Amino acid sequence: MKALVTGGGGFLGRSIMRKLLARGDTVRVLGRRPYPDLAALGVETVRADLQEAAAVQSACLGMDAVFHVAARAGYWGSWASYYGPNVIGTENVLHGCRKAGVRKLIYTSTPSVVSARGNLEHVDERVPYGEKFECPYPATKAQAEQLVLKANGTDGLLTVSLRPHLIFGPGDPHLLPRIIERGQHGQLIQVGNGANKVDVVYVENAADAHLLAADRLGQAPIDGQAYFISQGAPVVLWAWINTILERLGLPRIRRKMSYRTARTVGAVLEIAYTVLPLRGEPRMTRFLADQLATSHYFDISKARRALGYEPRISTDEGLEITLKSFAGCRTRAT
Template sequence: MKILVTGAGGFLGFYIARDLKSLGHEVYNFSRTHHADLDQIEVTTRTGNLNDPESIEAALDGIEAIFHVAGKVAMWGKWDDFYQTNTVGTKNLVHAAKKKSIKKFIYTSTPSVVFGEGDIINGDESLPYPDDSLSLYAKSKMLAEQFVLEQNSKEFLTCALRPHLIFGPRDKNIIPRLVEAQKKKKLKRIGDGENLVDIIYVENAAKAHIQAFEKLSVDSPVAGSAYFIAQERPVNLWDFINKILEVNGQSKVTKSISVKKAYFIGTIIEKILRLFKIWNIHPPMTRFVALQLGKSHYFKHDKAVNDFNYHPDIGIEESLKRITP
């Protein structure tokens, strides 16, 4: 099958493209620039922009299925940037796919679409979207996910996967930032250090996407559904962070701050950044980050197990070995 993966030059998208190739599919990348490392796994790049419908339509020539992985990921920024890329860009891709009579559309979402301000303990897919989100990224992804699932029909099959805290080789976001912050002695534990969270190794996340794709059919419960996916169990977040730091040659986090204080600091920082219209930075704290790092948020995965037989092949301990530099 001819399959397009948006953002295959990135993190999760690369592994999805690689694994689809190993299964014998003809795989194409869609991104703004060419990626030489994709040439090595014989994935052809079709350049374009999610906000340019003409380039999308050109990239979809001959394509039979889409994995939409690309997006703007950040904890701070201008709403219009998130909205145009994550929401409008997704709608553009869906409209073009339907115009081209493409049958399958697998969307990479995030558990943050249901995250409000409290703990989530063993949540499942019945959790509603919050009335408001502290994260513009999460809000833009929520609007996109809603749209994708609403578009599901017999002629156009869709589903959404919500991997949480993806880690592994090629990660240029989570692990590098943690390591760099600890190098500068700026990393502090938020909360009492007892909060549990879901995590997922990148190869397990890629596998789940492909399993959902293979089960996606008119008569399947996968059609029109969203799924939480993660490792075999939630982890103590700060124990996990300390293990990541350890395998990267850094000391453990010893300083701490309460969730309430971190949230207050995040509130002040956000107000200042908005006042001076500063968008293109990575702030030391936001309200959303304070809650993500200080609260528990983990989910049941029964639906993914029942609907497409998901289970992680690579366990937590083995995953940590694989991220050793």
């Protein structure tokens, strides 16, 4: 199989790329930066932005499958800064696939497309998209996913969307490094009562799901559908974070903030960062408060049944591997 991986130089994209190479597939990577280490592995690299329609179409030429992993993620920023890469970029990928005669498109989405205030406990893919998003990221990802699924069956293109949640593992540039950094400086604050459960997924398991979806497209009736991807059992978020801190020799979280207070603080900071010339991003937003204080975990029975997905690496094993990769982190109690 000849496959294009958008965002192939990123965290999940690299894992997908390595698995494709390991089984003998030909891989092309599209990204905004040069990746000489990937070229050394025999990967063709295309330096382009997703919003460059002609470049995206050119990258799709000759491909059997496209793994559209690239996106702008986060909890703060202007609408335009998310809409461009996430929606326009996806439109360009879809157009490129159809023009180039690509047969399969595997889209990396997020469970946040169904985000809503309150708990989402063991819900499946029948739960509707969110109606009112408080952050451009889930809103634009929801738009993009709907474009992908609507495009299924057009010009011979089969599409599928995967929704991995809180991906962790070696090479993680965001989730654990941010926890560790703030833990080192005593800046972590528990939001809510600490009992909320969330799904996580080890990066290798998430990559497995993408390859399974690619292989099943055209062979099984999975096209035009979305699938939640996780470890299959949620973690208690704040207990899991404290476990990570303890394993790294850092103190447990002692400070707490109620969910209601966090929402209020988030709303105030959102206004401040919108009207004042403040740099960076607010430490709290309403969307972030929801993510930190409510339960959101999902039933992956559909992925198990239709894709044959099963998380091969357990959460404990994945965390062990991940923490070993962070062994060089300088930890200190504060």
